[in-house]
Every structure is written in C-alpha cells, then in structure tokens.
Amino acid sequence: MAADSRTPLVEMRNIYVSFGGVHAVDNCTITLYPGEVVGLVGGNGAGKSTLMKVLSGAYRKDSGEILIDGKPVAIHNPRDAKALGIETIYQTLALADNVDAPANLFLGREVMTRWGTLHDVAMEAATRKVMGRLNPHFKGFKTPVKSLSGGQRQSVAIARAIHFNARILIMDEPTAALGPAETAQVRDLIKQLKKEGIGIFLISHELRDVFDLADRISVMKNGRMVGTVDRHDVDMDEVLGMIIGGTLPKTANVTNAYVEARP
Amino acid sequence: MSEVVGTTGRPPGGGAANRAGPIRGFMQATEIDARMLGMVLALAIVWIGFHIVSGGVFLTPRNLWNLSVQTSTVAIMATGMVLVIVSRNIDLSVGSLLGLLAMIMGALQTEILPSFVGYDYSFTWIIVLAAGLLLGALIGAVQGFVIAFLGVPAFIVTLGGLLVWRGAAWWVASGRTLAPLDSTFQMMGGGGNGSIGATMSWILGAIACFGIIFAIISSRRQRQRFDFPLRPVWAEVTLAIIGCAAVLGAVAVINAYPMPVGLARAYAAAHGIPWPEGGLSISLGIPIPVLIALGVALVVTFVATRTRFGRYVFAFGGNPEAAELGGINTRWIIMKVFILMGVLCGISAAVASARLNAATNSLGTNDELYVIAATVIGGTSFSGGIGTVPGAILGALVMQSLQSGMQLMGIASPLQNIVVGLVLVLAVGIDTAYRRRTA
Ligand SMILES: Nc1ncnc2c1ncn2[C@@H]1O[C@H](COP(=O)(O)OP(=O)(O)OP(=O)(O)O)[C@@H](O)[C@H]1O
Ligand SMILES: [Mg+2]
Numbered sequence: 001m002a003a004d005s006r007t008p009l010v011e012m013r014n015i016y017v018s019f020g021g022v023h024a025v026d027n028c029t030i031t032l033y034p035g036e037v038v039g040l041v042g043g044n045g046a047g048k049s050t051l052m053k054v055l056s057g058a059y060r061k062d063s064g065e066i067l068i069d070g071k072p073v074a075i076h077n078p079r080d081a082k083a084l085g086i087e088t089i090y091q092t093l094a095l096a097d098n099v100d101a102p103a104n105l106f107l108g109r110e111v112m113t114r115w116g117t118l119h120d121v122a123m124e125a126a127t128r129k130v131m132g133r134l135n136p137h138f139k140g141f142k143t144p145v146k147s148l149s150g151g152q153r154q155s156v157a158i159a160r161a162i163h164f165n166a167r168i169l170i171m172d173e174p175t176a177a178l179g180p181a182e183t184a185q186v187r188d189l190i191k192q193l194k195k196e197g198i199g200i201f202l203i204s205h206e207l208r209d210v211f212d213l214a215d216r217i218s219v220m221k222n223g224r225m226v227g228t229v230d231r232h233d234v235d236m237d238e239v240l241g242m243i244i245g246g247t248l249p250k251t252a253n254v255t256n257a258y259v260e261a262r263p
Numbered sequence: 264m265s266e267v268v269g270t271t272g273r274p275p276g277g278g279a280a281n282r283a284g285p286i287r288g289f290m291q292a293t294e295i296d297a298r299m300l301g302m303v304l305a306l307a308i309v310w311i312g313f314h315i316v317s318g319g320v321f322l323t324p325r326n327l328w329n330l331s332v333q334t335s336t337v338a339i340m341a342t343g344m345v346l347v348i349v350s351r352n353i354d355l356s357v358g359s360l361l362g363l364l365a366m367i368m369g370a371l372q373t374e375i376l377p378s379f380v381g382y383d384y385s386f387t388w389i390i391v392l393a394a395g396l397l398l399g400a401l402i403g404a405v406q407g408f409v410i411a412f413l414g415v416p417a418f419i420v421t422l423g424g425l426l427v428w429r430g431a432a433w434w435v436a437s438g439r440t441l442a443p444l445d446s447t448f449q450m451m452g453g454g455g456n457g458s459i460g461a462t463m464s465w466i467l468g469a470i471a472c473f474g475i476i477f478a479i480i481s482s483r484r485q486r487q488r489f490d491f492p493l494r495p496v497w498a499e500v501t502l503a504i505i506g507c508a509a510v511l512g513a514v515a516v517i518n519a520y521p522m523p524v525g526l527a528r529a530y531a532a533a534h535g536i537p538w539p540e541g542g543l544s545i546s547l548g549i550p551i552p553v554l555i556a557l558g559v560a561l562v563v564t565f566v567a568t569r570t571r572f573g574r575y576v577f578a579f580g581g582n583p584e585a586a587e588l589g590g591i592n593t594r595w596i597i598m599k600v601f602i603l604m605g606v607l608c609g610i611s612a613a614v615a616s617a618r619l620n621a622a623t624n625s626l627g628t629n630d631e632l633y634v635i636a637a638t639v640i641g642g643t644s645f646s647g648g649i650g651t652v653p654g655a656i657l658g659a660l661v662m663q664s665l666q667s668g669m670q671l672m673g674i675a676s677p678l679q680n681i682v683v684g685l686v687l688v689l690a691v692g693i694d695t696a697y698r699r700r701t702a
Contacts, residue, residue: 058588079590094588098581098648099574107578108590110571117569125489144581 007070009034009199010055010168015064017050024050025061026223029256032168032199037190038228039214040203042243046220048203049091052170055201056088057081068168082108085167089174091203093157097146101138102127104145105160130159134189135182150177158186162193169193169200175209187213207236218256221246227254292498298642298697302657305690309661313668321668324520328550331517332453332618334663335556336361336611337633341655342563343607344638346573346600349580351647352410352417354601356424357608357634360402361627362432364612368395369441369622372448388448396609402428403605407598425631432624442621452617453550455526461518461546467554468514475506518546552614556656559610564652566603576600580648636683637662640690644698661686 010032017025025047032038040048053059055066057078066073068084075081081088095104102123111119111126124141131138135155145153154177161169171190175183190200190213204210210217211231219226219242226242233252241247248254290297313321320326340357347354372391376384406424410417443449450457459467479499486493521544522530530545531538567573575596579586587593611630616622641658643650665686669679 056588077590078588079592082590088588090588092584094582094585096578096581096585096589096648099578103574103578107574107586110574112571117565118571118574121485121489121491124491146581 006033008032008067009036009069010201011065011067011070012051012055013065013067015051015054015066016062017047017054017059018062023223025054027258028064028220028223028225030201030218030225030228031256032201034167034199035194035197036216037194037200037202037214039210039217039231040201040220041205041207041210041217041239042220042226047223048220049172050223051220052088052172052201052203055081055168056086056090056170058088058090079108082164085165086170087161087164087166087168088170089154089157089161089172091172091176093153095145095153095156098144100140100142101131101145101148101156101159102141104156105130105163107160109164126163127159130163131155134159134185151179151182154178155182158189162189167198169198170203171200172203173205174202175204175206207239210239211236219243224258225256227257229254289498292495293502294494294498295502296651298694299651299654299657301697302641302654302661306657306661306664309664309668313664313671317668317671320671324516326667326671327516328520328547330660330663330667331553332550333667334659335453335550335552336615336618336627337630337637337663338556338656338659339559339611339614340604340607340630340634341637341641341659342560342652343600343604344634345641345643345650345652345655346563346567346576347417347604348635348638348643348645349648349650350576350597350600351580351583352597352600353635354406354417354421354424354604355631355635356406356421356428357604357611358627358630358632359425359428359432360399360605360608361612361615361630362624363402363428363435364395364399364609365616365622365626366432366435366441366624367398368392368448368613369444369616370435371395372445373441373443373622383446385447387445388451391445391448392451392609392613395613396606399605399607399609399612400602401605403602403608404598406605407601410601411594411597429624429628432626435624436622438624440621440623444617444620444622448613449617449620450551451555451613452615452620453552454618454620457551457617458547458549459551459554460548462548464514464518464546464548467549468510471510472507475510476503479503514549517549520547521545522547552618555610555614559607560652560656563603563607567652572596572599577648582648633659633662636687640687642694658690661690 008031012028012030015025015028016023028047028051030038030040030051040052042048050059054061055075057075057080060076066075073084075084096107102120105127106123111122113119127141135152138152138155140148140152145156148156154174158174161171175186178186187209190202193200202210202214214231216228216230217234217239218228219239221243226246227248229239229249229252234249238249238252242249248257290300310322340361344354344357368391371394372387376387376390380387406420409415409420449455479502483493483499521527524542527543527545528538531543536543567576575586575591575593578589579591579593579596583593612627615626619626637659638650638655639645639658640661641651641654641656643655662683665683666679669682
C-alpha cells in the first residue's frame with residue numbers, strides 16, 4: 001500500500017522474548033501505520049499476546065527495538081506504554097475484580113476533586129457515558145466487576161482502553177465474550193477509531209472479522225512471524241495456510257517474514 | 264414498598280427489591296451494610312449476655328468507659344492491619360514494634376531529653392511522639408521495602424521483625440522499666456488528666472453530628488448534580504438520626520462516669536471548689552486515648568476510601584496483576600502500606616506506655632495476634648481486596664468485650680483464651696459462609 005512511504009506509528013523490530021528455554025517470540029518484526037488496523041493471527045500459543053505485551057509494557061523483551069513515530073523508545077512497564085499513548089485490552093481483561101466499573105475504568109488515572117480526593121461521582125458519570133456508546137444495556141455501575149457477566153466485563157475493559165485518547169490500541173480478542181449486538185458495536189467502534197487516525201493491533205481467531213476490519217494481516221506461528229500480507233492480496237484459505245502450515249501465498253507480496261539467525 | 268420500588272427504577276442498592284420484606288427494603292433504601300449491621304448485633308449480644316450473667320455490672324458507664332480505653336491500642340493498629348491484609352500481606356511484627364517504639368519514646372523522655380531540658384518540659388511530649396512516629400515510619404519502610412522490592416514474603420519479613428524488634432526493645436534499657444513518663448505525655452493514656460471533661464465531650468459530640476449531617480447532604484447534592492438515582496428522603500433522615508443518636512448516646516454514657524473520689528478531690532482543690540458532704544460528681548468525659556483511636560479510624564477510613572492510595576490498595580488486593588497492568592506502581596503502594604502500619608504502631612506505643620505510665624520491653628506482647636484477630640473478625644478477608652476500617656474497630660471491641668467480660672466474671676485466663684480462639688474461628692466461618700451465599 002501507499003502506507004509504506006510514511007513513517008510507521010509503531011515499528012517493532014527483531015523482537016525476542018523467551019520464558020525459560022521457550023522462545024515465545026522469536027525475531028518478530030511488525031509495523032503499524034496511523035489509521036490502520038493490523039490483524040494479528042495465529043494458532044494457540046503462537047506468541048501473539050506475548051508480542052503485544054511487550055508493546056504494552058507487561059513483558060520485557062530480551063532483545064529487539066521498538067520505534068514510535070520513527071523514534072526508538074524504552075518501554076519498561078505499563079506506565080511507560082500508557083505515557084506513549086498505547087492502550088491495551090488484554091485477553092484476560094485485567095480488571096480489579098473487587099472494585100466497580102468506574103474504579104476499573106479510571107484505575108491509575110482517577111479523577112480527583114479539588115480537595116485531592118477521589119471524584120467518584122464524576123467517574124461514574126463518565127463511565128455511564130462511555131458505556132452508553134459501547135453497551136447501552138449495561139447496568140451495575142456500583143457493583144464489583146466480579147459479579148458482572150463475561151461480556152459486561154469485556155465492555156468495561158474496552159471502555160477503559162478507548163476512554164483516554166489512545167494513539168495506539170492493542171485489542172487482544174476484544175469480542176471473545178460478546179453477544180452479536182455488542183460485537184457489532186465494537187466493530188463499528190473500530191471503524192470509527194480508525195477514521196480518527198488511531199492505529200490498532202487486532203488479535204482475533206475470527207478470520208471473518210479480521211478480513212472485515214484489517215488493512216494488513218500479520219500471521220504468527222511457533223513464536224515466529226510467518227509474514228505480513230495486504231488483506232486485498234489474499235483470501236481466507238491462503239491466510240489459513242499461513243496459520244496452519246506456515247506456507248506463504250504465491251501471488252501476494254509478503255513483508256517481514258521470519259529470517260534465520262539473530263542479528 | 265411498591266411505590267418506592269417501581270418496576271423500572273430500582274433503588275441504588277440494587278438487588279431483588281420486589282420480593283423484599285420491610286427489613287430488606289429498609290436496608291436497601293438506606294444502603295446500610297448488612298455485614299456491618301450483623302457485627303453490631305453480635306456486639307450487642309455479647310454485651311447484653313455479659314450484662315445478664317455478670318449480674319448487671321457490664322453495661323455500666325464505668326465498665327464501658329474502661330472498655331473503650333482498653334480497646335484503643337488494638338483498635339489503632341487494626342485500622343492499619345486492614346490495609347495490610349487487604350493488600351494480601353500480613354504484619355506479625357506490630358506487637359514487637361510497639362514494644363520497641365515504647366521503649367525508645369520512654370528512654371527519650373525519662374533519660375535523654377531531661378539531661379538537656381529537665382523533666383516535664385512543655386514540648387517534651389510532642390518531641391517524643393514525633394520521634395516515635397518517625398521511627399515507626401522508618402522501620403515500616405524498611406520492612407515494606409524488603410517485602411515489596413526484594414520480594415521476600417511479608418509473613419517471613421514480619422516474623423523476623425517480631426523477633427528482632429522485641430530483642431531490640433530489651434537492648435534499649437537492658438530490660439529495665441522506664442518510668443515515670445512525662446506528665447503531658449501521660450495524658451495520652453487516659454489516666455489522671457487524660458480525659459477532656461463533660462463540656463468538651465458534648466461539644467465534640469455536637470460537631471460529630473454536624474459532620475454526619477453535612478456528609479449526608481453533600482453526598483446527596485453531588486449525586487443530584489450528576490442526575491444519579493437518589494436515596495429516598497426518609498432513608499437519608501433515618502440515617503442522620505441513627506448516626507446522631509449513636510454519637511450523642513455514646514457521649515451521654517461516657518459522661519455518666521464520674522471521677523473516682525481521689526481524683527475529684529484533687530480537681531476540686533485545684534479549681535477552688537469546696538468539697539461537699541456527699542462528695543462531688545464530676546464527669547471525666549471522653550478519654551484521650553479513645554479520641555486518638557477515633558481520630559485514627561476517621562483518617563484511615565478516609566485514606567482507604569477517598570484517596571488514590573486507598574483505591575490502589577484495594578485494587579491490588581483484588582487483582583495484583585490488573586493493578587500492575589493498569590499502570591499502578593504497586594511496589595511503592597505496598598511499601599506505603601507498611602510505612603502507615605509503622606506510624607500506627609508508634610501511636611499505639613505512645614498510648615500503651617502512657618496508660619501504664621511506664622515503658623517496659625514486654626509491652627505489646629501478643630498484640631499482633633489480637634490486632635489480626637480484630638481485623639478478620641471485622642470482616643477483612645485474607646484472600647485480599649476486602650475489608651473495612653469500621654469493621655476492624657468493631658472487631659477490636661468484640662475481642663476486648665469478650666476478654667473484659669470474662670475477667671469480670673472471674674473466668675480463668677486459659678479458658679478465656681479458649682473462648683477467644685473459638686470466637687475468632689466462628690466469626691470468620693460465619694462471615695465466609697455469608698459471603699459465599701451472597702457473592
Ligand atoms: N508468563 C509466561 N510464562 C511462561 N510461558 C509463557 C508466558 N506467557 C506465555 N508463555 C508461553 O509463550 C507462548 C506464547 O503464548 P501467547 O500467550 O503469546 O500465545 P497466543 O498466540 O496469544 O495464544 P492464544 O491464541 O491461545 O491466546 C506459549 O507457548 C506460552 O506457553
Ligand atoms: Mg493470546
């Protein structure tokens with residue numbers, strides 16, 4: 001695409017992560033442009049979440065480079081990532097179960113009164129507003145999120161990620177627990193955010209969603225990047241082939257494919 | 264009830280209001296916490312039970328006055344222990360730390376400061392107290408650092424602390440008892456001049472009532488401003504009445520306890536009041552240690568519920584990983600919890616030694632057990648993320664009531680221990696069962 005002439009919003013170069021002896025992420029390179037959705041797909045345990053957690057500050061990389069707007073950055077913890085405008089919807093949601101939805105939405109970024117105390121009422125009001133956009137039937141603003149349904153919890157996690165004007169959004173299986181209506185809402189939301197120029201990494205096992213939403217598709221297998229292809233250059237069978245067999249499509253232009261040997 | 268609870272608009276408490284009886288409806292409208300109410304009821308049962316079996320000496324102003332003083336040191340530390348346990352930690356060192364800090368404050372006021380400024384210098388008490396709190400914070404910081412940043416389990420670190428600080432307490436004066444303490448410092452213990460008198464007690468009671476009403480009104484205003492569902496007016500009024508009645512009732516009971524004859528005589532002489540035939544009945548008023556405990560409870564409740572720090576402690580307790588991913592500096596939060604615990608040990612040490620008018624190196628022995636017991640009886644859960652400061656205060660009161668009551672009845676101390684131990688397990692058992700049913 002024409003996107004290649006611009007500076008990428010995110011560029012993760014030659015990232016390695018290992019847990020003990022396991023190479024969870026092995027020399028992966030992936031890029032993201034403003035206003036672009038990159039679908040990140042692969043089988044279970046391929047290393048998708050791990051790669052994205054490096055970007056969100058949850059895991060440290062063993063080696064490799066991260067560039068934001070073309071400049072190298074150091075991300076040591078989630079605070080660093082948030083400061084760079086990176087927001088994440090984790091596969092495990094990462095909610096504090098014993099506090100309510102507003103407290104979760106604003107966790108780490110509470111609204112304070114001018115007396116320096118928690119402004120719970122303002123946070124609840126803001127939460128009602130965001131949730132109205134995401135999941136209009138949402139109830140239970142005062143109950144611990146532990147007692148919400150799986151889908152409601154997911155809505156809270158999504159609300160938290162979009163509320164703070166992220167520039168880069170990581171969505172790890174954002175609709176896994178959602179009903180059809182709520183899933184449609186999230187799909188619209190992704191299109192809307194894209195229009196606003198936000199870059200989105202979308203991890204999903206639902207290939208139809210990925211084809212519907214993504215501009216490019218990156219495929220991982222066994223910790224390695226099989227390659228990145230343009231959505232319009234491939235069909236679903238070719239992507240399935242990449243996921244399952246690691247075979248590259250013959251006609252499409254593939255970038256960032258795995259190369260042997262550490263730099 | 265049906266006009267209050269329509270089919271569309273539920274009261275903010277939520278839940279199955281439609282099949283609610285009048286009691287449940289009342290609880291929902293007023294948003295009174297059922298667990299807290301249960302604890303108050305348990306306390307009432309303990310009190311009335313002892314009153315009956317002791318032949319009417321338990322629920323007397325004199326006994327309740329003493330009970331309140333005896334509860335304060337454990338209550339002060341229990342407020343901090345709530346945050347410690349909510350954040351999935353434990354502090355076994357509080358009793359020993361109390362002993363060490365009491366000894367250091369004792370040495371400071373009986374031996375070190377007098378050699379510079381003489382005895383009973385007017386600022387001695389505040390210098391001593393400041394030093395005690397500072398040192399408490401420092402020791403708490405050290406323990407907290409090892410726990411949070413070096414990753415040694417709190418159980419181990421504070422078990423070590425239990426031994427280390429108790430040993431250190433002995434070293435301060437090679438096991439000697441340090442007495443008598445500074446006369447102003449002594450007031451923190453509640454003996455002699457350690458109460459504020461009837462008039463001041465009523466004034467404080469009135470201020471507390473205004474505080475309650477102000478809090479209810481301002482929270483209602485805020486919710487109104489954001490168009491949130493409101494509690495029915497009758498519920499707000501009932502809450503205000505219950506709150507004010509509790510405060511004023513407590514002041515009335517406390518004020519009904521007159522000074523002992525010796526103290527009253529001295530007071531009369533000092534104020535030039537002639538000593539009448541039948542003696543004088545002068546109220547002692549609220550004891551200063553109780554005021555300190557209430558003040559601490561208020562501050563720690565505020566910290567736990569209204570500040571960022573408190574929010575993070577609870578969020579961490581609920582899900583440590585989520586707190587970390589949320590961008591919270593969780594290590595620093597844990598370290599601050601232990602710093603707060605150290606400061607509270609300092610306050611408790613001042614109260615305990617002032618009450619005894621002496622510092623001994625065994626002061627606070629076994630207190631860690633009472634503090635932890637009070638905290639968990641008060642509904643704080645070891646699985647983390649759940650607990651309240653008022654609950655812990657009630658827990659401390661229940662524990663102290665059991666002990667005083669049994670002492671009053673002349674029950675042998677081994678049996679007392681057995682009863683307290685059983686009650687601890689029973690209370691937590693009931694709480695766990697209740698929580699499982701409502702979760
Ligand atoms: N914290 C961890 N400790 C040890 N091993 C880990 C850890 N996190 C991930 N792994 C390992 O890294 C590999 C990649 O896991 P990852 O969660 O990134 O997969 P994934 O592609 O997100 O899979 P899924 O589709 O199932 O979510 C797996 O083999 C997993 O066992
Ligand atoms: Mg995953």
